[in-house]
Amino acid sequence: MKFAYRFSNLLGTVYRRGNLHFTPDGNCVISPVGNRVTVFDLKNNKSETLPLATRHNITCVGLSPDGSLAILVDEEGAALLVSLIGKSVIHQFHFQKPVHCVCFSPDGRKFVITKDNVALMYHAPGKKREFNAFVLDKTYYGPYDETTCIDWTNDSKCFAVGSKDMSTWVFGAERWVNLIYYSLGGHKDAIVACFFEENSLDLYTISQDGALCVWQCDTDLDGLKPRPPKDRAEDKNESIENLGEEFIEEPKGEEIHGKATTNEKERRDKVKYSRAAKYFFNKEGDFNNLTSAAYHKKTHLLVTGFASGIFHLHELPEFNLIHSLSISDQRIATISINSTGDWIAFGCSGLGQLLVWEWQSESYVLKQQGHFNSMVSLAYSPDGQYLVTGGDDGKVKVWNTSSSFCFVTFTEHTSSISAVTFTSTGYVILSASLDGTVRAFDLHRYRNFRTFTSPRPAQFSCLAVDSSGEIISAGSQDSFDIFVWSMQSGRLLDVLSGHEGPISSLCFNPMKSILASASWDKTVRLWDMFDSWRTKETLTLNSDVLVVAFRPDGNELAVAALDGQITFWDHENAVQTGSIEGRHDLQMGRKELDKITAKQSAKAKSFTTLCYSADGQSILAGGLSKFVCIYHVKEQILMKKFEISCNLSLDAMEEYLDRRKMTEFGSMALIDDGAGDEDGVAIALPGVKRGDMSSRHFKPEIRVTCLRFSPTGRSWAATTTEGLLIYSLDSGLIFDPFELDIDITPSSVRKVLSQKEYTMAIVMAFRLNEKKLIQEVIETVPCNEVDVVCSSLPELYVEKVLEFLASAFETSHHLEFYLTWAQQLLMLHGQKLKTRSGKLLPMIQFLQKSIQRHFEDVSKLCEWNRYNIKYALAISQQRGMKRPAETSVSEEELEDSNSDYLMEEASAHS
Template structure:
């Protein structure tokens, strides 16, 4: 079995904290997800996560104007320099202080970063070999408190800073030694943003209390209307009055919302648009300098932590760290371009569909989410459960999804109409902790935590068929035999039991263990089961003979990571380390296990040897990722890392607005850091990838199989002449592939139109899968303008017939192509339908005219 699995994507979490950045083309958005960065392609409906991790959660990002260099900074001030197109880490850097603002200059030569109350100007890294990627140019002071925002002028000669000291300051890059920066004072709260207008004749500042100031570079006389006198002054008089010419307030505007503070803001200079995100979850779009409200929308009930505007000013992006929500809103059409949200709390379970293209997750927030593994997006969310969802399972070739919850219900969801079509309940209120569906999808079973029973229902009728009793502890896991009708259950009563639920004898086989059984899994051939126990062991049992055939001691393998409150080292803290989830690989030769640890292990079953160990996170913001703790953070009162050092100096940030009785758990317990662990692991039925529901989100690891070999790639001299020569020699497949590689529309159009209809089928069957995307995209676009309707339809039918299975397996990658084809075929159908209707009406008219003429002739005669 291949074990070269590499990190592929991160789903389930779309935004945690920090700022959002649109790429310069405006089609993609960068979002910080824990200590990683996710890139969402809003046009092609895809997402990917960069294979680069930081030490701690990302708090700030900056992108160069040409979208080649990405700087990410964590909350300690440590930074990474990343080549975004290549997705490669270039360098590490430490600013040695928390950074709250960083910005590239529009010409890409400078980087301005805040260093508490100072501004540091760095030379932007180049593409030449350098000793140090960051070179400090100069440090500028002037503020009395932390700098919150930095913005550059369009010509990169000036930049504005806004600070918590309630002022904004204007600096020059080529300032002389005696230069004094202009101070823009007058706000009564922290200034969150300051920007230049597009013509650099105005400056706009906004503070936390919702006050917007418009500043003009004028004299007192100009503000009073006496500007003609100043225009006629000579040079001497101008120098005399130079002390009176400065940036002055030309207008003040206020939001006037009681108890609501501005949390984020962004300015789009070409259209003079200002976007303001408020603490009550409402955002407003305003036109400056008139401050006219263009649009207002409530998107949540929590703070809007960040706002971004794309290059054209059409799309607005919002991020809420409390909800873990990412929204992209098109304000002109008032529609969502992207609306994604992960689970509010931890994920508890996951399941793969039969084709491996879809993943379902259940969470502690009572929601069931379904994800596309190719695009990385959640396309449906079910919120029917009222408590934790403990298990999810697919059935009926991925068309039906089952979920079990602690609210005492098992629900079946239709993934075609997206509705909850059946709910299974028990005669007495119970809490369901495990779930399994038989291979035919006709029977669903769920185990309980309080009555220690297994309930069996019929999916067709929804009736309770049987109640299996015998366990004396909570049911932790259930699994069905892939080939037979045997059900195996694991329980905290130190046993795993096999049940013949369809047989008349109701035969029960008991597999005794030395500790609580936490997970059970069937081998794909149905002859062996694996059971993990609380002492970190995995036991293998022969189902037919009821004998144990082997075991794996995995406690030392999965143990690792020391928590902040641990009194012992990581090597001696192996107690409690065990596998909470097990899954066989697709071929049954290995087994995958994960639990309350930062590691996920793969074992070879024949040799009982650890094959590979994956570390799910290197994020030091999580508990349990370090092997050794730093003694300098330990005090007599505990660890400094547990202290809340976030910026919550404002009164409204410290107030608790929740209603009494709405929180669960012990309210006296101190808030602790989340722990790095995996709640569930599952292998894809295709055997090419596996997924883990972790604290960071839904991690997907896959084999690198994206490279397709094409023999035409070996050609060196591909020119328009060689393409036309191949076409004249009637080598249609070769000429078409060469035209795709040349990528010139005129040449491609000639080659495509020159292929005779009789050769379409053989060319479609023999064309490489590498060119299917380009071919179908070309057909979809070309069909709208070409009169050869049947010719294009023959191409579509031939390609779909020859490569239908491949297209179905990779349908997530071809979604945009399918949409283009569907749109083109519908347009052609509508045109033909309209033409037929017009011809029909024309013929009827002519026939009626003929009848009228004949009738008139008969009357005249």
């Protein structure tokens, strides 16, 4: 259980690429984040990243009508069938080529995917377990270029497919006499979206140049005539005449071609379309292409997004402009509307931005954006409720660990952030930047209240704050000095000189006033903060020092150097107590353009970030690798390795070269397929399908820039190329016995409990260690006997009961009952627990975090109720004064007086 950390959540990345989906109830947004999927719960203000991943970045997501299944397709065409209820992978499938779009039919029986210029219709997987969940039903040929979009009619009888060849094709999902296919032109650019009108075959088509065509059909949905069964062999002979060589390898299924010949009588009876109207969007600039669109059929609301970040709301079919707004200066990649038509979700891949907008009230339901560039540093608050991150974009973001949302962003820095940290109170954040400033931010008023600078401009590469929060130090990478300031006065106290290379890391001893500084000059210096800032000791190493970290009790110092070693020091006596050779555990991957093997490349790699666990028994290490290692400090052995990513869309992921990517001219990485139309840039040459050959792609390299353990010891976080990853202890592991005996069973525990021997029942339940049974036993204890049971508990079980209470606070509603338990245990056993405070600190902080969260929720509710009662009393008093005086007071005056009264109360309270 101690090292059973599993992937828990992904923060800092809210949208990468692909399409957004609202769940059928309209309360959640499903967003692809790299090779994972995050579900944003808008009602409860929470987000959760599913514990599954594809091998490459996800490009399109298909959601079943009931919201229980989803199909995730990555860049290579590999698909995962995912259960959103069980959050697990049901089936894997490979479409062999990149897929442009996936769409389920409204009845949930079929789904269509488009790849190249073909549409493939599959039988949708059912509720039962199947050997092959994806069974091909029909293959539809027609467009001459790549397909871009799909839309179904309400009764699932037909679907439309848009293409880059400026045409839209309407296909019958079943065998109809009067509709096999229909091709619609009328556009001068690639089709971006096509939408059927509700309960009709009428169609809207939208092209990239901002043109909207309204197509009317002369036949209703009920007018489609089913074709009688036909001999299968004859049908196959008819269709194989026009079979393209390119698609001979397609699996079995009926094929429908858009080039078949028909006789004159059938042509007269067939479905016909006519263009009723053509509208144009007002565009600002020549390159403001229309990039995405969504249509809500019930409310007739059309939402269109443009490359300049502007979106329009129109009412169809009259094309009345309702609203126009700009959300950024980047292209809007995808749009989705929820089932009620109230909320609109926008995704901007350029900024990694996700917005949910309520158009009627013109307010944001959700507005989240990750760091524009990679994250560099992170820190936990002392109670573990908040996380702060700093990025290369100069922003400092604060995240709530329970909701996974960023609730404040500080943008005062003008250059990359190098380090962030919390003070011991948890209400002040400090950040160091390459712009030459260290800034202090207040979490009460959300402002930058203190800025620390050096006499001469210096780029600060590291930051540390002492346990009292009064002394701030920052190391420079260009002047080789360490600057020390006072938080209270903001004055520069001293400049510590002595290092002969850039300062790489700083760390204060948690228990003493000692500062450890690491430098590229192969030394670690220990400075006494109370004794005239003098150097207390100098530790010499064999290589450049990259990072230092003190153990939570302050008795040991861990140092990581450029040679890949982690050394442990008794800093009081300047004696090395142990070392770990970690170079072999990094297992660097080979970059696409590397000319040496991954094994040779790993010889020059090292750990760049260290962090002790909450109990100090193990250490977490990471660097330029996809692996994070946990080492046991005393035994100096590797306990576990975590692979933080399996995303092959990132660089340095594969250990060996893939021969399939090698050509006679070298690696395929040197020859970019390009994404000529990815940013709305039109393809320059006719016949070129793969973009401009002069464009080059950028593949970010997988790396871990910072690691931190939560003060509660229940989780740890890492800033990586993928985002802010959080790993926590697996709560699903129920059976973890403790001193288990053969006589201890759930029935025997309940038998003892029925005899009202509560202490014995609690001890037996903890020895069996099943959470539900422990909860049942503790909640059976009468409230007036809690103090008696707590006083008779053995000392060994006091810690276990406190740990259970901390976890129970997160889910249980019995706040007063569990608070009584916690109070009695701490009052009766507090003196004994003090002797083991070092080991019990993570558990106490976990308990404090749970209580603090409930305290904040209840206090907000009480304040809201108090103001409501005061408002009601003010209204009743004014009405009571009005009757005897028989004065006439207008409603406006009454509202003004009430608002003034509430403003006075609020100002007095604040």
